Amino acid sequence: MIRRYASLFCEHCARWLARVRPLAAAGSTITRLVLDSALRRLRHPTRRGVALTLAALPALFVLYVLALVPSTPGIGDIRKARVDRPAWIVSADGKLLDTFKPVNREWVSLRQVSPHMVAALIATEDRRFYEHHGIDWKRTASAALHTFSGDRQGGSTITQQLARNLYPDEIGRAPTLTRKLREAITAFKIEAVYSKDQILETYLNTVPFLYNAYGVEMAARTYFGKSASQLDILDSATLVGMLKANSTYNPVLNPERALQRRNTVLGQMNKYGKLKPDAYAALKRQPLNVDFELQTAQPGAAPHFSAQLRKWLIAWADRNGYNIYADGLVVRTTIDSRLQAMATQALDWQTNQLQWIANGAWNERTGCWPGNDLFRTFIRQSPDYRAARDAGQSDEAALSKLGANPTFVRALCRSKTQIQAGFVAIDPRNGDIKAWVGSRDFRDEPFDHVQQARRQPGSTFKPFVYGAAFADGARPSDTIVDRNVAIALSGDAIWRPTDAEPPTGRPMTLRDALVYSRNRVTAQLMQKERPEKVARLARAMGVRASPLEAVPSLALGTSPVTLKEMVSAYSTIANRGAYIEPRMVTRIEDHDGKVLAEFPSAPPEQALPAGAAQTLVDVMRDVVSRGTGAAIRARFGIRADVAGKTGTTQDNTDSWFILMHPQLVAGAWVGFDDGRVTLGNYWGEGAHSALPMVGAFYDMALRARVIDPDARLGPETRPPRPVHERRRRHFLFWTF
Incomplete structure (x- = not known):
C-alpha cells in the first residue's frame, strides 16, 4: 500500500x-x-x-x-473585499437616491443572523472552524488520501470556501493542485486579517442561493419569507444543505432531494451536539415548509436617471481605476429630491386619470374586440396566434378562437393600452437635470421615455422655425397670410399642411401664428427660412443626438426626437440663446468624503442670438396667457413669469408640453408605446394630456418655493390685444 x-x-x-x-x-x-x-x-x-x-x-x-x-490576492485587496461598499447616489439637497450594488444582496451583521444558521453551517461545513487558521489539516489529509485512491472528496474549510467566493478569477475554478494551493494561501491571508466572526459574517453575506439571492438575508426572504434573524432550525438546515450544490438541492424544483439533504445537515448538527437530545428524530420528519417568492431590488427615487447614470459612472470608474460596487464612491448628482418627488406625483396623478379614459375607450366592447381591425392586427402579432398557425389553424380560426378567450383578450388589451409618459426638468442657468421620470413604473416599464424614446415632437418644434426668423431680423408683428399652401417635395409629391380652422385669407402676425399654433403660416415661414437652416439651429440649441430630416414638414415636428433633447433646447431659449450641455453629476467623493473628481457646468455655446431668444420667449409667454397653453394660468393659477408650447402629432399619437421658467424648464410627453393606439381628438392633444402634468408640477414647485415665483424671464414687449381676440379667448381655451 x-x-x-x-x-x-x-x-x-x-x-x-x-x-x-x-x-x-x-x-x-x-x-x-x-x-x-x-x-x-x-x-x-x-x-x-x-x-x-x-x-x-x-x-x-x-x-x-x-x-x-x-x-493570490494581496492583504489590501482582502481588506477591501470583506464588506460591500456600493456607490451612493446622492441628490443635490443631500438625500440618498440610490445605491449601486453588483447583486441582489442586503448585508447583515452576524448578530442579525439566526444562531441556528451558524450552528448548522459549522456542523456541516467546518466543525473545527474555531480551531484552525484557515486550513483543517486533519480534514485535508483525509481528503487527500481518498482522492489519491480515486474517491475525490472535498476538504475545504469555511475560510477556503470564502476565498473561492471572493476571488474566483484569481484562484481559478479547475480542480487542480494549483487552485487548491492558491485557495489555501488566500485562506491563510484572510485568517491573518479578520476574526472568526468577521469571516463567518462575510461568508454568510456572499454565498449565492440561486434566483439572484446572494447572502443569507436574501435567501431567507426568498425561500421562507422572513429575515435571517427569524430562521428556525429547519430553515437553517435547508439553506446550509443547498451550499453543497444549489441546483441539486433546490427546495423549489427538487424538494425531495432538498429534504434528504436537510436531514443530513440535521444529522450533522445532532452528531456534534448542536441539537437538543431527542430533537433530531422529530425534526427530520417535518416538511420543508418553503414559502418561495422572488426578491427584486426596490428602485430608487429616480430609477431611470440612475440607470443612465450607472452607464456613465461605470465608464468613468473604468478610466480612473475605481470599482463602483466596492470602493464606496459617493456620487453627488444634480437631481433635487423635492422636485423629483413632485414630478413623480404629477406624472402618477395625470397618467392614472388618462388610463381611466383609455380603459373606457379600449375595452372588450369597444376597441379591444375581434371586430376592430387594429385589434385583429394585434392578435396576429401575438405569440399565441403564431403558435395557433404553426399548429395548422387558419387565420380566421385562430382569430376567432383567441378573440373568444377573455383572459387572452384582457392581457393583450392591457399590454397595448397602457398609458406611458416621460417627464424631465432642467435648470437653464447651468444645465443641471433636476427631475427625471422615465415611465409610470420602472418595475413594469424600465424603458426610458426621457432619453431612449424618440417620438415626433409636433408643434413643440415650431419655436425653432420662429427662432430662426427672429435671428434673421423678423419681428413678432410681421405678418403672413393665412391661406392654403401647396409645397412641392421631391418627385411629384405635394405637401399641403392644414389646421383645424379653415384659412381666413387675412394676414396673421408671427406672434399669433405661434400662439395659436397655425400650421399653414408656420409652413410658409419654413419655406422662407429653409429646412436646412432650421435643422442646424435645432441641433445647435440642443437636439444633438437625433437625426433631423431637413424637409419642409420638419417645421411641424415630423422628425422623432427625445424629450430630453427638447427640454434641453427650450433651456437654451430660457438662457438667452446659450446652450449648456445637460449635467447629471457635480462631483464624486470617496467614502471618507475626499473629492475624487469635480464636474463643473459645461461652457455655454451661443446657439441663438440673445435678442432673438428674448423675442421668442416674449412670444411664447402669450402661448400660456391666451393660446394653446392657457390652462397653465386658467386651470392651475400659475402667475409666475413662464412661457411654453404645446405639441400634438398627426392622429394624436404623441402629446407634448414644455414650460420655461427662469430657474427651471420642464417638459412632458404622453402617449402609448404602440403609436397606433391613441386617446382620440380631445384627450390626445398636448393641452389636455401633457400640459396638466407640467402644470401640476410647477404649481407644487412654486408653492413650496423650490423655485422663485418672482423670477423673470426678461422684459415683456407684448402689444395690447385687439378686442376681437379678447372676445374669442374662451373659444381658443381648448383649441390646438
Missing part, C-alpha cells in the same frame, strides 16, 4: 514540477538544473531516485508554494 501511494505521489510530483518549472524560468541556473534533474528522476523513478525525491519534496513543495504567493 505504501509503495502504491509513493508511486502515485511521484506521478503527481512530476506533474507539479512540470507546472512549476516555467515559474522558475527567470530564476537562477542552479534552480533550473535542480528542477530539470528532479523532473527526469520522477519520470523514470528508481528505488534510489524515489528515496532522494521524497527527501527533496518538502523543499520543492515550499518553492512551489512561494512561487504561487504573488498570484
